[in-house]
Amino acid sequence: MLERYPKYYRSFVCLAGDCTDTCCAGWDVLVDEETAARYAAMEGDLGRRVRASLRIDQDGDCVISMVAGKCPLLTQAGLCSVQLAHGHDALCRVCREFPRLRQDYETFVEHGLSLACPAAAALILNSTDDGWDEAGTLEAAAVEYDVDLLKRLQQTREPLLALLRDESRPVGESLALALLYAYAVQDAIDGEDFVFDPAQELAALPQPQKRDFTGMIDFHRKLEILTDRWAEKLSRAGGLGPWPKETRALAAYYVNRHWLQAISDRDPVWRIKQMLAACLMARVFPGADEIALYSKEVEHDSDNVDRIWEAADSDPAWSDLALLDWLRFKED
Numbered sequence: 465m466l467e468r469y470p471k472y473y474r475s476f477v478c479l480a481g482d483c484t485d486t487c488c489a490g491w492d493v494l495v496d497e498e499t500a501a502r503y504a505a506m507e508g509d510l511g512r513r514v515r516a517s518l519r520i521d522q523d524g525d526c527v528i529s530m531v532a533g534k535c536p537l538l539t540q541a542g543l544c545s546v547q548l549a550h551g552h553d554a555l556c557r558v559c560r561e562f563p564r565l566r567q568d569y570e571t572f573v574e575h576g577l578s579l580a581c582p583a584a585a586a587l588i589l590n591s592t593d594d595g596w597d598e599a600g601t602l603e604a605a606a607v608e609y610d611v612d613l614l615k616r617l618q619q620t621r622e623p624l625l626a627l628l629r630d631e632s633r634p635v636g637e638s639l640a641l642a643l644l645y646a647y648a649v650q651d652a653i654d655g656e657d658f659v660f661d662p663a664q665e666l667a668a669l670p671q672p673q674k675r676d677f678t679g680m681i682d683f684h685r686k687l688e689i690l691t692d693r694w695a696e697k698l699s700r701a702g703g704l705g706p707w708p709k710e711t712r713a714l715a716a717y718y719v720n721r722h723w724l725q726a727i728s729d730r731d732p733v734w735r736i737k738q739m740l741a742a743c744l745m746a747r748v749f750p751g752a753d754e755i756a757l758y759s760k761e762v763e764h765d766s767d768n769v770d771r772i773w774e775a776a777d778s779d780p781a782w783s784d785l786a787l788l789d790w791l792r793f794k795e796d
């Protein structure tokens with residue numbers, strides 16, 4: 465199997481007790497069946513504490529339930545009691561693997577790190593190389609998705625990353641071009657010719673207008689909110705500030721992680737809109753820790769992702785015109 469890793473992947477080191485936003489807080493942790501069986505048999509006081517922390521959620525899954533927003537198995541020093549007593553292999557799959565992500569395309573696998581982890585976010589947002597380290601060879605396997613579509617997405621991902629990394633343009637213009645590029649790719653997927661000339665695309669746009677960002681903030685206020693920290697930030701959100709220095713790397717992360725997944729719904733445009741919203745929200749909440757928090761609250765919450773997918777072509781805050789204005793308007 466061909467395994468692909470982002471260049472920064474092997475530099476990841478967990479911050480453990482020094483983490484500013486432990487992954488053991490804010491969200492219930494899914495416990496796989498094999499681990500649940502081990503936890504059921506775990507002896508002693510720790511076994512009793514582990515079992516007391518488990519519940520069945522609304523989807524019928526076994527989860528470790530947070531207490532006051534935190535995993536009840538954390539020690540005072542912020543370390544995991546299960547890992548301390550029984551080692552890393554005793555953890556459930558989610559805790560063993562986080563923040564490592566794995567996207568299986570049946571003939572190859574793309575690995576990644578979750579932006580929701582502050583240590584991973586620091587690596588991702590400082591990265592300037594969107595290439596991959598590779599090991600193994602492509603698997604000759606029959607696949608269930610449209611192979612031609614995957615090829616098209618692969619062929620269009622690199623030029624898209626190059627557009628986003630092109631510092632000869634202002635960052636907002638690069639992001640606006642990413643949206644226009646996604647529409648050109650969408651047209652090609654729908655059977656039309658692929659036509660994309662950046663200069664002509666920009667020249668065809670109306671002059672950007674100053675536009676209030678409240679609609680987008682309000683959209684985020686209505687999403688599922690996991691942590692008090694995020695609720696508090698949203699409650700006092702201001703308007704758009706300058707582009708954070710990490711914006712191009714942030715955009716590249718979303719593209720590398722999500723673009724190919726359009727094989728599931730043949731819709732690359734909403735994925736780019738999701739990326740644009742993350743970049744715009746980083747203008748309201750700048751800094752690597754805030755960008756990681758946004759990822760945890762929005763990118764990693766499947767209900768919230770569904771809401772974005774629904775909003776992307778129906779909510780006025782997600783209209784092309786609104787996004788393009790926020791991306792391109794410059795204050796005097």
Ligand code: SF4
Pocket residue numbers: 477478479480483484485486487488562563580581582583584
């Ligand atoms: S969020 Fe990342 S750095 Fe923090 S405890 Fe979890 S894996 Fe470690």
